[in-house]
Amino acid sequence: MSVKLRLVRMGKKKRPTYRVIAADARSPRDGRFIEVLGTYNPVTKVVVEADGTGPSSPADIKIDSEKALKWLRQGAQPTERVRKLLEISGTWDQFKGGSN
Template sequence: MAVKMRLQRHGSKKRPFYFIVVADARSPRDGKFIQKLGSYNPLTVPASIQIDRQKALEWLHKGAQPTDTVRRILSFKGVLYLKHLLRGVTLGLFDEATAMEKFTKWSTEHDSEFAKRQESHKKSKTTSRQPYVKRAERPSAAVKTESSTKESSGKAE
């Protein structure tokens, strides 16, 4: 039985919301699944992602194949990096404490970069919105009418 980690669509028309699930590759997209790992909402800015790292890691070790989008989500959340580090532990390249130390270092750096990106987005959103100001009477229109009346009176003489 081939097992896939994929997105299961929910939400209404043109308002998608996804669950990240582990399912048999032969089952329909929104059909039967084995286990729910988390959720993904692409409509929020930035997209909100909740995922259980331990469950996802277990399924990757069991051989579940993530789809392209789920692979990007797992990479963003650090699950694939954690799997990479744990592979180094099993090969004897370093111990588990070093692997966890590297992962926590990466995680804090990643979270700070994400917070900066989120803050810059909020700033750009507030600066791009400028209050609506009513236009005053155009002074150029008043000048044109005065000059045209002088010209017309000059032609009449």
């Protein structure tokens, strides 16, 4: 069984949130999954500074590093977007540093 780390879309219309999951590669995007590894909210509240500088809206990323590392060490393949989220959270560096 080939396992992928990928995103599942949740949330309301025009207000997406995502779960980072481990799933069988043959399962559909929003189908059956093995384990939830974290969440990703790309649409956070926009903060405008008092001095009028541009809006700032950092994405909210919460990933359980221990679970993600467990799946990566077992050979799970992350999608490109999940790999970028793992890099931002620091989990990808832990995985690459620990595998040498």
